[in-house]
Ligand SMILES: O=P(O)(O)OC[C@H]1O[C@H](OP(=O)(O)OP(=O)(O)O)[C@H](O)[C@@H]1O
């Protein structure tokens with residue numbers, strides 16, 4: 336069902352970002368090559384597993400954008416990007432993001448009161464990014480109907496679920512053992 340994703344993850348190079356083991360894959364980095372078949376496999380699996388009765392898809396720059404684009408083309412649901420750039424538009428909400436190797440600001444725009452949202456991203460690792468975005472959305476007058484992340488790595492997913500109360504739906508789990516990637520089905524709460 337996720338044959339391309341599994342096969343390519345197993346071959347993904349691992350680089351060091353300080354102490355952090357970072358895998359490099361087309362879904363999370365656009366490297367070495369994102370194929371239409373891989374994107375199709377991912378969005379087909381999303382629409383097979385989940386009912387997407389939402390007004391908008393919310394994705395996070397940069398590596399949520401290709402996923403939201405492909406899903407939007409398939410479902411006809413529009414999407415908005417949480418950007419790393421500040422616009423200063425009315426209603427803009429800034430959040431502070433931390434990952435295992437970086438930190439910075441994210442800016443939420445384009446969301447209206449009462450919106451029913453699907454939040455999508457490529458990977459949840461420490462959970463810092465998703466936590467920051469979901470906690471901000473929680474304070475806005477919107478409904479987060481679904482959260483979908485393609486790849487879970489480490490324990491961040493559980494932490495985000497505990498802290499926000501939202502279920503984080505993932506398609507595949509990766510563990511890095513001896514500089515190799517092991518894939519398995521997602522951990523369910
Ligand atoms: O669970 P976390 O530890 O927060 O890691 C996950 C986040 O890290 C990556 O984003 P990054 O900020 O590196 O930006 P990019 O999408 O531009 O590569 C990825 O796209 C997720 O958003």
Ligand code: HPA
Nearest residue numbers: 356357358359363458460
């Ligand atoms: O190991 C990783 N690889 C790609 N993207 C990521 N975002 C957080 N961790 C990772």
